Amino acid sequence: MTPSATVLQRSGGFNLLGADNPIFSSARYASTRAPIEDAAPLPPDVYFSQEWYEREIETIFRKRWLVATREEEIPNPGDYVRLDIVGEPLLIVRDDEGQVRALSASCRHRGSELMTGHGNCRKIVCPYHAWTYSLEGKLLATPSMKDARGFDKSDHNLPCVRAETWGGFVFINLDPDAVSLMESLGGLVDRLASYRLEEMKVTKKWENRFNANWKIWVENSREGYHVPTVHRGSLDTFYPGAVRTAFHAGGEPMVYAINSSDIENGLYVPRNHTLPFVDGLSTQDNESTHFIIHYPHLLLNVPPDRITFHQYFPEGPEWTRIVSWCCFPQSTIELPEFETEVEEKYYPSMEVFLAEDKGVCEIVHRGIGGQLAKLSRYSPTEERTVHEFSNYVLDHVLGSANSH
Numbered sequence: 001m002t003p004s005a006t007v008l009q010r011s012g013g014f015n016l017l018g019a020d021n022p023i024f025s026s027a028r029y030a031s032t033r034a035p036i037e038d039a040a041p042l043p044p045d046v047y048f049s050q051e052w053y054e055r056e057i058e059t060i061f062r063k064r065w066l067v068a069t070r071e072e073e074i075p076n077p078g079d080y081v082r083l084d085i086v087g088e089p090l091l092i093v094r095d096d097e098g099q100v101r102a103l104s105a106s107c108r109h110r111g112s113e114l115m116t117g118h119g120n121c122r123k124i125v126c127p128y129h130a131w132t133y134s135l136e137g138k139l140l141a142t143p144s145m146k147d148a149r150g151f152d153k154s155d156h157n158l159p160c161v162r163a164e165t166w167g168g169f170v171f172i173n174l175d176p177d178a179v180s181l182m183e184s185l186g187g188l189v190d191r192l193a194s195y196r197l198e199e200m201k202v203t204k205k206w207e208n209r210f211n212a213n214w215k216i217w218v219e220n221s222r223e224g225y226h227v228p229t230v231h232r233g234s235l236d237t238f239y240p241g242a243v244r245t246a247f248h249a250g251g252e253p254m255v256y257a258i259n260s261s262d263i264e265n266g267l268y269v270p271r272n273h274t275l276p277f278v279d280g281l282s283t284q285d286n287e288s289t290h291f292i293i294h295y296p297h298l299l300l301n302v303p304p305d306r307i308t309f310h311q312y313f314p315e316g317p318e319w320t321r322i323v324s325w326c327c328f329p330q331s332t333i334e335l336p337e338f339e340t341e342v343e344e345k346y347y348p349s350m351e352v353f354l355a356e357d358k359g360v361c362e363i364v365h366r367g368i369g370g371q372l373a374k375l376s377r378y379s380p381t382e383e384r385t386v387h388e389f390s391n392y393v394l395d396h397v398l399g400s401a402n403s404h
Contacts, residue, residue: 023049026398033394036387041375042394044368047213052397053317059396060296061086062174065184067298067311068092068102070202070325071168073118078135081118085172086314090161091115091124092170095135102161102172103137124158133158167197168327188292192302194280200307200327204347208322210358212365214297214314215393217322220361221299221310222389225382230360231353275332275341277304295392305332308350318365324354 022028023045031040046052069081069092080093082105089105091114103124105114112128115121123140124133132141137158145151162173164181166189171181182189210217220226277286281304292300299310306328313321326346332338367373378387 021049021051023052024055024398029394029398032387032390036378036380036384039378039387041378041386042215042390044373044375046393047215047365047368048317050317053213053314055397056393057086057314059399060393061314063178063396064175064296065164065171065173065178065181065294066296067294067309068163068170068172070327071100071165071170071198072201074100074170076120078120078122079118080115080121080124082113082115084313086174088161088174089113090172092163092172093124093135100163100165100170101136102163102170103133104159104161107131108139108156108158109142167192168200169197185294188294192290192292194282194285195278195302195307196329197302197307197327199329201330201333202325202327203333203342204326204350206322206324206351206354208324208354208358209315210320210322210362211318212320212361213317214312214320215389216361216364217312217320217357218293218296218389219386220357220364222293222385223383225379226360230356275305275328275335275338278329295389306346320361322354322358324350326350 028043031038032042034040066085068083068085068090073079073081074092074094077094077096077098080091083090083092091103091105093101093103095101106112107114107126107128109126109129109131112126114124114126114133121135124135124137126132130141130143131139133139137160139153139156139158142151142153142156162176162178164171164173166181166185173181178184286304289301289303292298292302294300297312299312301308306326308324308326310325311323313323315321326342328338328342368375378384
C-alpha cells in the first residue's frame with residue numbers, strides 16, 4: 001500500500017508526515033529489538049499513526065488466516081453471513097454442494113452491498129439493479145445489459161477469497177499466495193484433536209467495541225502480570241503460579257496450559273462444576289485450560305468442558321471490535337441443568353472478564369496519547385510474550401517498509 005501524503009496527527013499534536021515518515025525507520029526500534037532483559041515497549045506513536053495502522057493491515061491482517069465465523073452459523077446450502085473484515089465487505093456462504101465460500105459482498109455493477117445480516121438464499125440478488133449471482137459467485141443475470149458492447153457475464157463474477165475450515169471454524173485469507181491453513185496452524189491441530197472442537201456448538205456470543213488500538217488488547221491477552229490487579233476477585237485465583245507450559249505449535253500459534261484445578265469461577269472450570277468434561281481427554285488436559293494465540297486476531301481458551309474464543313477486528317488506529325463466543329458439546333447443551341449453570345456461572349464471569357479487560361485497555365490507550373508519554377522497560381519474567389508480539393509486529397511492518 002502506498003502511504004498517504006496526508007499530515008497525520010496523534011493526540012498531543014505529534015505530526016507524522018507523508019512517505020518519508022520516520023516512524024518506519026528500523027533504528028528507532030532498537031530498544032524493542034533488544035533481548036528481553038534490555039528491552040523497552042513499542043513507542044506510543046505506533047498505536048495512533050494512520051500510516052502505521054494501514055501498513056499493519058496490509059502486511060499482517062491481509063496476509064494471515066483470520067477466523068470469520070463458525071460452521072454451525074451456516075449449516076445448510078444457501079446459508080450466509082455478511083461480515084466486514086479489515087475493511088472488506090464479505091459474504092460467507094455455503095454453496096449447493098455444501099462447500100463454504102467467501103465472496104466479495106460488493107456488486108460488480110456499481111458496487112452496492114449485496115446482502116446484510118444473515119439468512120438463507122438460493123441466489124445472491126443485488127438489491128439495487130437485480131444483478132444476480134450463484135452461491136459460487138458466478139454472475140447469472142444482468143437486466144438491461146444486452147446493448148452493452150462486448151459485455152460478457154463470465155468476466156464479472158464476484159471475487160472469491162480463500163476459505164478453509166478446521167475444528168468447526170471458518171477461516172479466510174485475503175492473500176491468494178498465503179500458506180495453507182493447516183500449515184499456519186502447525187502442531188495445534190494435533191494438540192487439540194482430542195477436544196473435537198468441530199462438535200462444539202455456539203451457545204452465546206458477545207460483541208464489544210472499545211476505544212483502544214488492537215495491539216493493546218493483544219498485549220494484554222499475552223501476559224498475566226495484570227491479573228492480580230485488574231482481575232482481582234475474578235481471575236486471580238490461578239495467578240501467579242499457574243502457567244505450566246509454553247508451546248510453539250510449529251506454525252504461528254502459541255499455546256499456554258494453565259493449571260485450573262483450583263479455579264473457582266466460570267471463566268475456566270469451577271471447582272464444584274456440574275457440567276461434564278469432554279470425553280477422552282488426558283489427565284493433564286482434564287486439569288488444564290489452554291490459552292492459544294493465533295496471530296493476528298484470535299484468542300482461543302480451551303478448558304476441559306468447552307471453548308471460548310475472541311476475535312479482534314481493528315477499526316482504525318484507535319478502535320477495536322471484539323467478538324467473543326462460547327461453545328459447548330451438544331451432549332452438554334442437552335442436559336436439563338445446562339441453562340441454569342451457564343446463566344449463573346459461566347456467562348456472568350465471562351462478561352466481568354470482558355468488562356475488566358476493556359476498561360484497562362482503554363485507560364492504557366488514553367495514557368499513551370500525550371507527548372509526555374514515555375514507556376520504560378519490559379519485565380523479563382512477566383512480559384516475555386508481549387516482547388515477542390511487539391517484534392512480530394515489527395517484523396511484518398518494517399519488513400515491507402523502506403527502512404532507514
